[in-house]
Amino acid sequence: MRSTALAFSLILTPFCASADMVDDILDQQILPGMETLASTSTTLARAAKADCRSNSTLMRRAYDDAFDAWMMVSHFRFGPTETDNRAFALSFWPDSRGKIPKALSALVRNQDPVINTPEDFATASIAARGFYAMDYLLYNSEITGASTAEYHCNLFQAITADIANTAQLIHNDWQASYADQLRSPGDRYQTEGEVKQELYKALNTGLQVTADMRLGRPLGTFDKPRPKRAEARRSRRSQRHVALSLQALKPLAIALSVDNVALADKFHLTFAKAHKAVERLDDPIFASVADPADRFRVEALQQLVNDIRAIADTELGPSLGVDPGFNSLDGD
Structure with missing residues (x-):
C-alpha cells in the first residue's frame, strides 16, 4: 500500500510542479504585468488630454511609465498580444525601412482626418501607432514642427488613446479566458x-x-x-x-x-x-x-x-x- 502511494506521488509530483510553475508565471508575472500595462497606458492617454505639448513633462513621464510596463511583458508575444496585430500596434520595431517617420509625416502633411476617431485611427498605418511613433513625436521637432498646433495635439491624443485601448484589450483577454487556457x-x-x-x-x-x-x-x-x-x-x-x-x-x-x-x-x-x-x-x-x-x-x-x-x-x-x-x- 505504501509503495503504491509512493509510486502515485512520484507520478503526480512532476504534474503538480508543472502546474505550480504555470500558476506562478501567470499570477506573479503575466497578469499583474498586463494590468500595469493597461493602467499606465490609460494614464498616458489622460496625460495627453491634459497637456499635449511635445515637451510636456507630464506626458513624457507618463510615456516612460507606460513604455516601461510594455517592456516588462513584451516577450509574452502570444495569445492576446497577437490578436489583431496588437503587439505591432504597440511596438512597430525594428523599423529598418524608416516607415514610422514616413507614416507620421504623411499624416501631418495631409492633415489626415483618420486621427479624428478611435475606430478610424485603428485602421491607420501600423507604423504611425504605438510607443515608437511617440518616440518620434515627443523627441523629433522636424515632424511636430510641420504640424498645426491643433492637429499636433489631436495626433498625440489619438496615438495615446489607441495605445490605452490596445493595452486594455490585451489585459481583458488575459483575464477573461487566456490565462485559464494556460492553466487547464x-x-x-x-x-x-x-x-x-x-x-x-x-x-x-x-x-x-x-x-x-x-x-x-x-x-x-x-x-x-x-x-x-x-x-x-x-x-x-x-x-x-x-x-x-x-x-x-x-x-x-x-x-x-x-x-x-x-x-x-x-x-x-x-x-x-x-x-x-x-x-x-x-x-x-x-x-x-x-x-x-x-x-x-x-x-x-x-x-x-x-x-x-x-x-x-x-x-x-x-x-x-x-x-x-x-x-x-x-x-x-
Whole structure:
C-alpha cells in the first residue's frame, strides 16, 4: 500500500510542479504585468488630454511609465498580444525601412482626418501607432514642427488613446479566458508540454531580441557600427530597454527551472553578471559602439546575454522536454 502511494506521488509530483510553475508565471508575472500595462497606458492617454505639448513633462513621464510596463511583458508575444496585430500596434520595431517617420509625416502633411476617431485611427498605418511613433513625436521637432498646433495635439491624443485601448484589450483577454487556457490545457493548448513550450519560447525570444536586435543592431560590425539603429534612441531609452528586458526575463527563467535548484542558481548568477554589465555602461543610446576603444563593453554585454541563451538552450529546454533547436523568432 505504501509503495503504491509512493509510486502515485512520484507520478503526480512532476504534474503538480508543472502546474505550480504555470500558476506562478501567470499570477506573479503575466497578469499583474498586463494590468500595469493597461493602467499606465490609460494614464498616458489622460496625460495627453491634459497637456499635449511635445515637451510636456507630464506626458513624457507618463510615456516612460507606460513604455516601461510594455517592456516588462513584451516577450509574452502570444495569445492576446497577437490578436489583431496588437503587439505591432504597440511596438512597430525594428523599423529598418524608416516607415514610422514616413507614416507620421504623411499624416501631418495631409492633415489626415483618420486621427479624428478611435475606430478610424485603428485602421491607420501600423507604423504611425504605438510607443515608437511617440518616440518620434515627443523627441523629433522636424515632424511636430510641420504640424498645426491643433492637429499636433489631436495626433498625440489619438496615438495615446489607441495605445490605452490596445493595452486594455490585451489585459481583458488575459483575464477573461487566456490565462485559464494556460492553466487547464485541452483547447488551444492540448497538453502541458505545449504550454511549457510557449513559455519557454517567450524566454528564448526575449533573450534573442535583446542580444541580436537591442544590442546587435547598434553594434553592427567593427568596421561599420550602427549607433543610430539603437532602439528608442530619441527618448534615450536604448540601454534602459536592455536593463528592463533582463529584469523581466530573469524571473521567467527561474520559474521555468521549477525545482532544479542548480539551474536556477546558474540563471541567478548569469543574469546578475549581465545586470552589472548594463549598469556599468552609462551609455543611454549606445553611442560608444562607434568608438573602437569602448564598443567592447557593449559586445561583452551581448555575450553575457548569449550566455544566458546558451543555458536556456542546452539545459532548460531539455529539462522541460522542449526542443531548443527552433528559431524562436520564426514561431512554432
